[in-house]
Amino acid sequence: MTAIQRNNTINLARLQSVIALVVLCTIIAILSDKFLTMDNGWNVLRQIAVNICISVGMTLIVLTAGIDLSVGSILALCGAITAGLLKNGIKLPSADLFIGFTLLGALLGGIIVGSLLGWFNGFVITKFKVPPFVGTLAMLTIARGLTMLWTQGHPISNLGPSFATIGTGWLLGIPVPVWIAGIVVLLAVFITRQTRLGRYIYAIGGNENAAILSGININKVKLIVYSIAGALAAVGGIMVTSRLDSAQPNAGTGYELDAIAAVVIGGTSLSGGKGSIGGTVMGAVIIGVLNNGLVLLNVSPFWQQVVKGAVILIAVIIDKGGNKK
Amino acid sequence: MARKIIKYGLLTIVIGLLAYKSVFIIKLSELQTIEPKAFDAPGFVQKLWDGKLPARLDSAITLDALQTAIKLNPGAAFDTYFNSMSIGNIRYGLVKLSGKVLAVSDDEVTLLAGNSNEPLTVKIATEYVYGNAIRDASRLINIKDFVNTTDLNKISEELNKQVRKVVLPPFKANVKKDDMVTCIGALELNEAHYSLSDLEIIPVQCKIIQQ
Numbered sequence: 001m002t003a004i005q006r007n008n009t010i011n012l013a014r015l016q017s018v019i020a021l022v023v024l025c026t027i028i029a030i031l032s033d034k035f036l037t038m039d040n041g042w043n044v045l046r047q048i049a050v051n052i053c054i055s056v057g058m059t060l061i062v063l064t065a066g067i068d069l070s071v072g073s074i075l076a077l078c079g080a081i082t083a084g085l086l087k088n089g090i091k092l093p094s095a096d097l098f099i100g101f102t103l104l105g106a107l108l109g110g111i112i113v114g115s116l117l118g119w120f121n122g123f124v125i126t127k128f129k130v131p132p133f134v135g136t137l138a139m140l141t142i143a144r145g146l147t148m149l150w151t152q153g154h155p156i157s158n159l160g161p162s163f164a165t166i167g168t169g170w171l172l173g174i175p176v177p178v179w180i181a182g183i184v185v186l187l188a189v190f191i192t193r194q195t196r197l198g199r200y201i202y203a204i205g206g207n208e209n210a211a212i213l214s215g216i217n218i219n220k221v222k223l224i225v226y227s228i229a230g231a232l233a234a235v236g237g238i239m240v241t242s243r244l245d246s247a248q249p250n251a252g253t254g255y256e257l258d259a260i261a262a263v264v265i266g267g268t269s270l271s272g273g274k275g276s277i278g279g280t281v282m283g284a285v286i287i288g289v290l291n292n293g294l295v296l297l298n299v300s301p302f303w304q305q306v307v308k309g310a311v312i313l314i315a316v317i318i319d320k321g322g323n324k325k
Numbered sequence: 326m327a328r329k330i331i332k333y334g335l336l337t338i339v340i341g342l343l344a345y346k347s348v349f350i351i352k353l354s355e356l357q358t359i360e361p362k363a364f365d366a367p368g369f370v371q372k373l374w375d376g377k378l379p380a381r382l383d384s385a386i387t388l389d390a391l392q393t394a395i396k397l398n399p400g401a402a403f404d405t406y407f408n409s410m411s412i413g414n415i416r417y418g419l420v421k422l423s424g425k426v427l428a429v430s431d432d433e434v435t436l437l438a439g440n441s442n443e444p445l446t447v448k449i450a451t452e453y454v455y456g457n458a459i460r461d462a463s464r465l466i467n468i469k470d471f472v473n474t475t476d477l478n479k480i481s482e483e484l485n486k487q488v489r490k491v492v493l494p495p496f497k498a499n500v501k502k503d504d505m506v507t508c509i510g511a512l513e514l515n516e517a518h519y520s521l522s523d524l525e526i527i528p529v530q531c532k533i534i535q536q
Binding site: 101 | 343
């Protein structure tokens with residue numbers, strides 16, 4: 001294979017998800033006249049924004065050859081904590097004190113809790129050498145239980161117009177969630193491409209032993225990466241809660257699978273060290289468009305799951321094929 | 326060393342500023358005087374039950390008149406006699422009926438009621454009393470008077486509780502097959518796909534007039 005042919009193959013691989021998206025959009029647009037409308041476009045972007053936030057965190061983790069199954073539960077817990085702090089504050093009857101939270105305080109509270117839970121995931125994985133799959137699976141259950149405890153199983157609603165702006169507002173003609181997702185993506189691209197942390201993340205995923213021998217503190221990097229993923233899940237949780245004006249105890253169920261799907265479809269290797277934030281964004285867009293298209297085409301919800309699973313499977317098979325080459 | 330002091334000093338200032346802008350602390354006892362009182366749904370419903378609701382029950386349309394009205398002009402009948410506080414096609418109306426008891430079960434009492442030429446089978450719910458039927462059918466609640474849906478839902482809960490507590494026990498204890506019964510209650514119909522063949526009402530007033 002000549003250098004030109006090799007370059008063409010790499011470019012084609014990078015274009016795979018773009019081609020898939022174009023094909024998908026064309027098919028849906030032919031079958032449904034509602035797909036290519038502005039309203040539907042903004043709606044899809046709003047929905048994708050949440051998945052993009054979670055998927056970006058997941059990408060950083062997958063690049064280190066890890067995985068995080070707890071992001072959906074962390075999303076629910078952090079959304080509930082933000083809503084609870086904003087609406088009810090914290091009452092300390094024994095001290096006759098009420099700690100109230102401003103919007104800023106409630107948002108920071110939710111994000112801090114998210115990053116602490118992510119940090120705890122990283123701590124368990126690095127300190128006790130628990131496989132990420134198992135460690136984060138445990139956190140999935142813990143966080144869901146904590147959500148039920150915090151909310152007592154009831155939604156926390158009526159959070160006020162300022163909070164609602166985060167999920168439903170517009171800024172310069174673009175929905176606020178899309179701005180948030182855009183900023184998250186830009187920061188993640190900057191971290192992965194321009195910082196030492198980004199290089200360490202790829203190095204750990206590429207060859208962990210070599211990274212250790214190179215003097216990289218892999219535990220510290222993993223702790224940072226899992227904390228970032230937790231914080232981004234919290235951001236997603238805040239957006240979902242704001243959009244619904246209600247923190248639902250069962251929010252975010254299955255979101256971890258959509259995030260993993262976006263990462264895989266975007267071409268990030270589950271064995272780590274290979275992939276990009278741009279690819280993940282493309283993966284999230286494909287998943288979002290697919291979800292939207294299946295709803296517009298009145299496909300049964302049961303079949304929707306089958307189709308989504310099949311798409312992920314095809315993406316992984318293509319990815320494997322690409323790796324062999 | 327000096328750089329570290331500046332770095333951590335700045336960090337402390339930023340964290341302090343964020344905390345100052347994020348949290349406020351007041352005495353719990355002061356808060357209780359500031360906080361608006363929670364909506365007293367039981368009190369509100371009791372007042373409604375004893376005050377405005379009886380007059381509404383008196384003005385409820387009879388089942389045979391409703392049959393005729395729906396047959397003549399369904400749209401006008403729904404507009405005049407039915408109401409709903411939520412979106413969708415489900416409408417609720419207060420209906421007055423009397424009829425003979427055909428069957429009594431744990432969950433319902435079945436009557437033959439309505440127009441004598443076209444009698445209808447109507448079930449009076451005696452066990453599962455849920456939903457917003459009475460609240461919406463009464464037309465006594467203005468959605469604009471409430472700042473949240475939780476309070477509106479509490480009104481329905483309390484109305485249903487009142488039915489279970491006050492209306493149903495004496496009725497259920499005495500009703501039997503072949504009794505003549507009069508009843509006023511909330512009827513649910515789907516405006517888009519209505520059918521008068523299998524009606525169920527949530528009772529607000531029930532009397533056994535002949536045993």
